[in-house]
Amino acid sequence: MESQSYFKALIIILIALIGSTQAQLQLGFYAKSCPKAEKIILKYVVEHIRNAPSLAAALIRMHFHDCFVNGCDGSVLVNSTQGNQAEKDSPPNLTLRGFGFIDTIKSVVEAECPGVVSCADILALTARDSVHSIGGPYWNVPTGRRDGVISKAEEALLSLPAPFHNLTTLLTLFGNVGLDVNDLVLLSGAQTIGVSHCSSIATRLYNFTGKGDTDPTLDNEYAKNLKTFKCKNINDNTTLIEMDPGSRNTFDLGYFKQVVKRRGLFQSDAALLESSTTRAIIARQLQSTQGFFAEFAKSMEKMGRINVKTGTEGEIRKQCARVNS
Numbered sequence: 001m002e003s004q005s006y007f008k009a010l011i012i013i014l015i016a017l018i019g020s021t022q023a024q025l026q027l028g029f030y031a032k033s034c035p036k037a038e039k040i041i042l043k044y045v046v047e048h049i050r051n052a053p054s055l056a057a058a059l060i061r062m063h064f065h066d067c068f069v070n071g072c073d074g075s076v077l078v079n080s081t082q083g084n085q086a087e088k089d090s091p092p093n094l095t096l097r098g099f100g101f102i103d104t105i106k107s108v109v110e111a112e113c114p115g116v117v118s119c120a121d122i123l124a125l126t127a128r129d130s131v132h133s134i135g136g137p138y139w140n141v142p143t144g145r146r147d148g149v150i151s152k153a154e155e156a157l158l159s160l161p162a163p164f165h166n167l168t169t170l171l172t173l174f175g176n177v178g179l180d181v182n183d184l185v186l187l188s189g190a191q192t193i194g195v196s197h198c199s200s201i202a203t204r205l206y207n208f209t210g211k212g213d214t215d216p217t218l219d220n221e222y223a224k225n226l227k228t229f230k231c232k233n234i235n236d237n238t239t240l241i242e243m244d245p246g247s248r249n250t251f252d253l254g255y256f257k258q259v260v261k262r263r264g265l266f267q268s269d270a271a272l273l274e275s276s277t278t279r280a281i282i283a284r285q286l287q288s289t290q291g292f293f294a295e296f297a298k299s300m301e302k303m304g305r306i307n308v309k310t311g312t313e314g315e316i317r318k319q320c321a322r323v324n325s
């Protein structure tokens with residue numbers, strides 16, 4: 001009797017295990033259903049990033065925004081419709097670029113295998129391949145994500161970190177999606193590529209406490225320089241500034257070097273100097289680019305798993321900018 005119920009319990013556990021492994025991401029998820037998918041994406045990226053290397057920054061940021069809002073489910077790619085303001089049209093979207101790039105890759109993949117490869121996976125793979133093809137780190141992208149059918153501007157506002165957030169708030173927002181302090185520091189290192197708008201630092205430069213002042217945690221010399229040559233007034237919302245000056249298309253330790261010199265552009269960059277834990281993580285990165293790449297890869301893979309939809313959840317969108325009807 002006892003061994004029988006023991007046996008039954010074992011069977012139930014086995015079934016549960018099989019069920020749950022089916023719903024996991026896996027490397028090469030499309031190996032049978034669309035064997036060329038990953039190659040098609042890589043080829044397209046390699047051919048096009050060469051002429052537009054700055055897109056790599058846009059695409060990794062887009063993947064980050066996708067994952068933080070509703071999980072990595074391609075919801076960042078969806079257009080607003082008459083009754084719905086989508087994530088794309090939320091204030092933190094500023095400079096999200098590269099939507100056309102993803103939409104085109106999707107159409108090339110659709111031509112090969114219609115209705116098989118999700119937009120969420122295409123975004124994750126494209127971000128990885130584009131960063132790697134400009135000489136940045138490589139990370140594993142297990143696939144099998146399904147596309148979400150919900151995309152709401154308000155959720156982007158609540159879930160995404162903002163440039164004025166302090167360390168406590170950043171840790172809370174990362175913690176909300178299962179990422180820790182190590183991930184926060186490592187992933188922030190992606191800001192070694194790309195650009196910001198002056199509007200993202202206007203208050204920090206020109207009206208920090210509402211008295212026409214500059215954030216004292218920003219290196220004084222650097223602040224003066226930015227105000228004189230780049231962001232010349234508080235209302236400039238078009239000028240772009242490099243986050244890692246002189247190497248905006250090179251994935252290196254430049255971001256961390258800037259941060260320790262108190263030249264990170266945002267308060268959220270300065271926040272990484274607020275605790276001995278975060279300072280130690282930065283110091284460790286500064287010892288070796290290879291070490292940074294290896295740790296970065298781990299955090300990216302972790303980020304790519306945030307609240308993914310798998311199995312029969314969600315859908316495989318036909319066009320990334322529109323949920324299937």
Ligand code: HEM
Nearest residue numbers: 057058061064095161162163187190194195196197200268
């Ligand atoms: C820690 C919290 C973070 C905050 C508060 C933050 C904030 C920002 C802001 C305000 C910009 C400039 C937007 C603009 O003015 O155009 C930016 C750019 C960028 N961020 Fe972050 N970010 C964070 C984390 C991350 C993460 C985790 C990644 C990727 C893994 C990332 C990658 C980038 C890249 C590559 C750019 C440049 C985009 C471009 O050139 O188009 N950031 N970020």
Ligand SMILES: *[C@@H]1O[C@H](CO)[C@@H](O)[C@H](O)[C@H]1NC(C)=O
Nearest residue numbers: 088089090091093094096097
């Ligand atoms: C970002 O959102 C604003 C509204 O907040 C919208 O006007 C703009 O077109 C959006 N940008 C992109 C790239 O979708």
Ligand SMILES: *[C@@H]1O[C@H](CO)[C@@H](O)[C@H](O)[C@H]1NC(C)=O
Nearest residue numbers: 164165166167168169170274
């Ligand atoms: C961080 O910011 C939050 C929200 O603005 C605030 O409530 C909190 O007191 C701040 N924490 C620190 C340590 O400054």
Ligand SMILES: *[C@@H]1O[C@H](CO)[C@@H](O)[C@H](O)[C@H]1NC(C)=O
Nearest residue numbers: 206207208209210211212234
């Ligand atoms: C600076 O901030 C204060 C307080 O929020 C505000 O009243 C003032 O209009 C701001 N100045 C500018 C130039 O935006």
Ligand SMILES: *[C@@H]1O[C@H](CO)[C@@H](O)[C@H](O)[C@H]1NC(C)=O
Nearest residue numbers: 094199234235236237238239
């Ligand atoms: C940028 O600033 C100009 C002039 O100050 C203003 O007309 C425009 O609406 C602003 N754009 C955004 C996106 O805030």
Ligand SMILES: *[C@@H]1O[C@H](CO)[C@@H](O)[C@H](O)[C@H]1NC(C)=O
Nearest residue numbers: 078079080099319320321322
């Ligand atoms: C989504 O919006 C973009 C920009 O407005 C537009 O070019 C594109 O055709 C739209 N895509 C779909 C599927 O509605």
